[in-house]
Amino acid sequence: MSEEKPRRREVALFATCLVDLVRPDIGFDVARLVLDAGFKVVVPPLQTCCGQPNYNGGDKSGAMAMARRNIDLLMPYEYVVVPSGSCGGMIAHHYPELLSGDTVYAGRARRLAERVYELSRFLVDVADYQPSRRLEGTVTYHDACAGLRELGIKSGPRTLLERAGAQVVESGQAEACCGFGGTFCIKYPDISNAMLERKVADIEATGAATVVAGELGCLMNIEGKLHRTGRPIAARHFAQLLAPEQKS
Amino acid sequence: MSRERVLTDIRSRLAGDTKARHDAAVARIGARRRNTVPERASRAAEARVAQFEEMLARVKGTTARLARLSDVPAAVQQYLGEGARVCVDAEIDALALPWQDTRLTHVPWAPKTGFDCIVSGCVAGAAETGTIAISSGIDAPLSRAFLGESHIVVLPSARLFGGYEDIFDLVRQGDLPRHLTFVSGPSCTGDIEMIMEYGAHGPRALHVLIIDS
Amino acid sequence: MDVDSRKFIELSATAVRNESLKTSMGLLGAGLSMRRAQAKAGLAEFDALRDEARDIKNDVLANLDAYLEAFEAQVTRQGGVVHWASTDEEARDAILAICRDADARTVTKSKSMVTEEIELVPHLEAHGITAVETDLGEYIIQLRRERPSHIIAPAIHLNKDEVSETFFEHHRKLGYNERLTERADLVGEARHVLRDKFLGADVGISGANFLIAESGTVVLVTNEGNAELTTSLPKTHIVVTGIEKVVPTFEDAATFIRLLGRSAAGMEISQYTSFITGPAREGDADGPRNFHVVLVDNGRSRMIGTEFQDMLRCIRCSACLNHCPVYLSVGGHAYGSVYNGPMGAVLTPGLSSIGDAGHLPNASTFCGKCEEVCPVRIPLPRMMRAWRNRESEAKLNPVGMRWGLRGWQWLATHPRLYRLATRLGIGVLRRIARGDSSYLSHMPLAAGNWTRDRDFPTPSPTSFVAQWEDKL
Structure with missing residues (x-):
């Protein structure tokens, strides 16, 4: 690897398993955004999953093994950007707690936590990014739970969307859980569906053409319901809306 | 014995020794330290009456301001109407107020006796939430305040404090009453469909007469 | 404690399709979350009070034996009697013995979740004592032979028409022949029926919201005034409560009182907050001659020193239920435990076992709303996760x-x-x-x-x- 730019401007992109495996296009949108904000993007090729399913599923030792591995993987970078509040929260919030009794990794987990940024936080707080993309029309924003309550992500994505010219209309229950919850939606499908129905009705009531979020799990859940019920509302990660158009 | 078992179960899981914990608890209790007291519970005396009236109105209590204690009987009649059956508690009765100028029917207290209204004194008031404190005692059955259809309380403005802590300081000066109740509005329930209905078990209405002098 | 969450999936599947429950839960969720938000916004010191409340409870739990002994000494000094119960069975036996000493035939009860936990009323009735719930919600579900579906609004799953039907069926034998349709009339009828019960009861049983160690005082919070009538008319008053309810002083109680009503229902304070210290004094015009406090452990001490200790800070305000998207989807009965919603999902396995209550800490998306609204800042999601770890370590999960x-x-x-x-x-x-x-x-x-x-x-x-x- 050549060192043509100063190392401090290098950003490691941790795509998250859902973006990596289900919606790779979002990964490229994130990369273009970070580039457009003036940083170099590195995608560590050995990245997999942050460990949330294990951490939340009662497999603490498995989650710890995954955390140690990801810490080794991401420690070399000055900035780590994650296009997900829950995976970002996992690394920044839960790794230090999980590994607090680990003599080697406790300190490393804390140091990594200081360098991990959820995408909107990185773009607003670190890069003070002014989107080059111009948006029209109205969108509504869904505050994904972990980003909102673990990382305090609230105004950042809205600020970015508004800087790009979109009109953000608030729904009544923007902070209500959509019912995804990782394995929750598989283990408790009836409850998940009840929550999702409320969420989709709340989105629909805004009249917005697009619902935006920063969490692919929620987006897949919401989008799947919008499609199943024939509602003509698009569900997008904010990176998809904000990424500069591809020059192909 | 259950007592020893419960205490042993607790102690087996606590850090430190029993003596140190005992000393810590005794010191903590003895300090009677005030925690954060909200600004609204610490306002100057002149601001309190209006604050009390506003807060009590929010919970459907009503108030009237009277210049003198001797205005109480007329105010009670004005609120209840002529002929109402009132039960006057010992504290108010001892004041020898001009009840003879009204057309109210006086009913002696007994748990099973029906009356429209109980007129009582109180320990003190707290402006922070429009709260009055009543207590049990000799000639002051606590239950009486809950058995009338409505409750009129006489509150001298000098006994209207800012917050709950002031009331605690006052009752601690003597023997603690057996039963001290903070009353903040009439009896109500939201147990059917979350809609507030008044007069659940206690009074349907609460009216506080604030005496300025 | 009778707990069975094994049918949680089936019961929740039925619950989400119950339109009447959906309406009730919609009223609860929308109404109380809005009212709490307004009350919080109206008190600048609200979050500072939460921090203090957390710290007070942490201090109490770290010195729990000492605070309980201090409380006991004060109750005894006032002429009351403290009973200790390690298990629900011991608690039931102690209460029954007191009732028998008082030759009790009729007992009135004000609302208490601990008496639900130890299944007190069926025990008293099995021994020939009539126990009447006097909180309106509890009274309604007692007539219907149901369990509470919410820790402070036990009949929230029912609508006005269902209450009307229940009263018509049960009050007819008392001479009330009209089928009532207005809420105010239903409340009025219950008031009349229960007034006689208050006046005729031999024993009054209450719970406790707080116990004040300083003076041996029991704090009771209600809106209806039923606790005051329950505790001042009968000759014997029995307080049944958990060992974690103690606070050091009146000042500490004030901090919790400022949080409780606001967190529960957006009320600045509940209508009635009673501070009861011992039995009636010489010459008192009313009040019980006999005053008993039954301190119930029933699994609480097992949580001390574990990752679940913080749960013992809970003041049963119900804010976590009122804001929980899972609770608001299924209602309380699906949980199979008298404690439900997020606080029930953590407390229930603590008081029974993770084997009996496995679904409860699993049925959460970890959205974190419960912790956000908790007045004593209990990290509920973290503890649900800890239960999942315990379940997995014991190989009890699928x-x-x-x-x-x-x-x-x-x-x-x-x-x-x-x-x-x-x-x-x-x-x-x-x-x-x-x-x-x-x-x-x-x-x-x-x-x-x-x-x-x-x-x-x-x-x-x-x-x-x-x-x-x-x-x-």
């Missing part, structure tokens, strides 16, 4: 789940095999989608629970990492 997670961890820590396995998996999904459709409407195995109610976006054939590598 074996497929355990092996699935172990396999996922193994793959995630072996990136080349992870790439291969995920590519194969995506290939299968794309084959089901027949290549051209951008959504899957059916998926196999457990994933079918996803596609039952929603579509699944068909994954791209090549992962992001692989495509990125190709581009370099």
Whole structure:
């Protein structure tokens, strides 16, 4: 690897398993955004999953093994950007707690936590990014739970969307859980569906053409319901809306 | 014995020794330290009456301001109407107020006796939430305040404090009453469909007469 | 404690389809969350009070034996009697013995979750004592022979028409022949029926919101005034409460009183807050001659010193239920425990076992709303996660789940095999989608629970990492 730019401007992109495996296009949108904000993007090729399913599923030792591995993987970078509040929260919030009794990794987990940024936080707080993309029309924003309550992500994505010219209309229950919850939606499908129905009705009531979020799990859940019920509302990660158009 | 078992179960899981914990608890209790007291519970005396009236109105209590204690009987009649059956508690009765100028029917207290209204004194008031404190005692059955259809309380403005802590300081000066109740509005329930209905078990209405002098 | 959450999935499936319950839960969730938000916004010191309340309870729990002994000494000094119960059975026996000493035939009760936990009323009735619940909600469900579905609004799952029907059926034998349709009339009828019960009771049983160690005082909070009549008319008053309810002083009680009503229902303070200290004094015009406090452990002390200790800070305000999207979807009965919602999901396995209550800490998306609104800042999601760990360590969770997670961890820590396995998996999904459709409407195995109610976006054939590598 050549060192043509100063190392401090290098950003490691941790795509998250859902973006990596289900919606790779979002990964490229994130990369273009970070580039457009003036940083170099590195995608560590050995990245997999942050460990949330294990951490939340009662497999603490498995989650710890995954955390140690990801810490080794991401420690070399000055900035780590994650296009997900829950995976970002996992690394920044839960790794230090999980590994607090680990003599080697406790300190490393804390140091990594200081360098991990959820995408909107990185773009607003670190890069003070002014989107080059111009948006029209109205969108509504869904505050994904972990980003909102673990990382305090609230105004950042809205600020970015508004800087790009979109009109953000608030729904009544923007902070209500959509019912995804990782394995929750598989283990408790009836409850998940009840929550999702409320969420989709709340989105629909805004009249917005697009619902935006920063969490692919929620987006897949919401989008799947919008499609199943024939509602003509698009569900997008904010990176998809904000990424500069591809020059192909 | 259950007592020893419960205490042993607790102690087996606590850090430190029993003596140190005992000393810590005794010191903590003895300090009677005030925690954060909200600004609204610490306002100057002149601001309190209006604050009390506003807060009590929010919970459907009503108030009237009277210049003198001797205005109480007329105010009670004005609120209840002529002929109402009132039960006057010992504290108010001892004041020898001009009840003879009204057309109210006086009913002696007994748990099973029906009356429209109980007129009582109180320990003190707290402006922070429009709260009055009543207590049990000799000639002051606590239950009486809950058995009338409505409750009129006489509150001298000098006994209207800012917050709950002031009331605690006052009752601690003597023997603690057996039963001290903070009353903040009439009896109500939201147990059917979350809609507030008044007069659940206690009074349907609460009216506080604030005496300025 | 009678707990069975094994039917949680079936009961929740029925509950989400119950339109009347949906209406009730909608009223509860929308009403109380709005009222709490207004009350919080109206008190600048609200969050500072929460921090203090957390610290007070932490201090109490760290010195719990000492505070309980201090409380006991003061109750005794006032002429009352403190009873200690290690288990629910000991608590029931102690209470029955007191009732028998008082030759009790009729008991009035004000609301108490601990008496629900120890199943007191059926025990008294089995021994020939009539126990009447006097909180309106509790009274309604007692007539219907149901359990509470909410810790402070026990009949919230019922609508006005159901209450009307229940009163018509049960009050007819008392001479009330009219079928009432107005809420105010229903409340009025219950007031009349219960007034006689208050006046005729031999024993009054209450819970306690707080116990003040300083003076041996019991704090009771109600809106109806039923606790005051329950505790001042009968000759004997029995307080039944958990060992974690003690606070050091009146000043500390004030901090909690400022939080409780606001957190529960957005009320600045509840209508009635009573401070009861001992039995009637010489010459008192009313009040009980006998004053008993039954301190119930029943599994609480087992939580001290564990990752579940913080749960003992709970003041039963119900804010976590009122804001929980899971509770608001299924109501309280689905939980199979008298404690439900997020606080029940943590407390129930603590008081019974994770084997009996396994579903409760699992049925959460960890959305974190409960912790956000908790007046004593209990980290409820963290503790639900800790229960899942305990469940998994004891191999009580589904074996497929355990092996699935172990396999996922193994793959995630072996990136080349992870790439291969995920590519194969995506290939299968794309084959089901027949290549051209951008959504899957059916998926196999457990994933079918996803596609039952929603579509699944068909994954791209090549992962992001692989495509990125190709581009370099």
